[in-house]
Amino acid sequence: WNLQTIYGNEYSPSKAALNLVKSIACSIVNKKFASIILKCLHENYPMTGLQHVKRIRTVKSTEGDCLQVLVFVGTKHLHASELHVLETNMETKKSPLDSIQSLNEIKEYLTSFVPVQVPIVPPLTREQFEMCQLYWPVSFHENKAVSQLMNCSLFTDADYCIMESNMKLAIQTAAAGKLMHPSANVGAVVVDSVSNSVIATAYDLRNIPCEINKGIMVAHPLNHATMVAIDLVAYSQGGGSYNYKDLLKMNDNSNYICTNLTLYVTREPCIMCCMALLHSRIKRVFYGTSFVGGGFGSSYKLNTIKELNHRFEVFQGVLENECSRL
Structure with missing residues (x-):
């Protein structure tokens, strides 16, 4: 790749x-x-x-x-x-x-x-x-x-191994989602940018009911994998909108939403998800395959717009072939 x-x-x-x-x-x-x-x-x-x-x-x-x-x-x-x-x-x-x-x-x-x-x-x-x-x-x-x-030479061989390992986890997460529903074929993993410890894993839940209150289950159309991952990070800090306990992996409580965190996602996030990442102050994003309606490399490059109040690094192509087969 x-x-x-x-x-x-x-x-x-x-x-x-x-x-x-x-x-x-x-x-x-x-x-x-x-x-x-x-x-x-x-x-x-x-x-x-x-x-x-x-x-x-x-x-x-x-x-x-x-x-x-x-x-x-x-x-x-x-x-x-x-x-x-x-x-x-x-x-x-x-x-x-x-x-x-x-x-x-x-x-x-x-x-x-x-x-x-x-x-x-x-x-x-x-x-x-x-x-x-x-x-x-x-x-x-x-x-x-x-x-x-620009030429990605800031990364060492060890960094590339970490990227591949984290994207493989995102692919495994997407595969688990597909067992729940065929449309849940996007996986996301949030890790600490320094320690590489996993904060949260998530897959697309738009067609999978989630508990929004005691006993109330809803399949929400905005529950893209990236949105769910951000909500899981918020949940780990005492916030969040849904009950994702079965999906959550938590190892840190010190972040302002996604400050100093890195997202690995199998498919390029949509514009909504890209803006959510921006507002959450994500540090870095790696995605596998491009998406026609994506908000990064495919169209708007939201991470680079000077008029917005946060800019961050985004890279594409990690295990691209494997991600495109999901």
């Missing part, structure tokens, strides 16, 4: 994540004028907030290497209408700088204006950095913690 991180769209190696904007560059007629050009551009069109973008690049050609300088960065330096006029001038072979008096002193040093695309957001991963280089050179300072999280 192959473990994958569910990360935010801002880490994706895509054009949308790079936030490419139309810009204008031009060739320098002679390298000896580079310092004069850079000084003028810095005074009139500074790269404030764009420290990752390099102002000059080397372009290789059959006629030899030449330097290109970034004159304007999209709407950072120009209004959209002004940028359109400059692009039109280039199409009609006019100099884009004819109407810009602030650059009069360097016009004679510039030639061959070309439209380019510049990433105005700094690259967060090496993949994004390599993609940026296809458009315009940028600097990149790798965040080791982010890189390890």
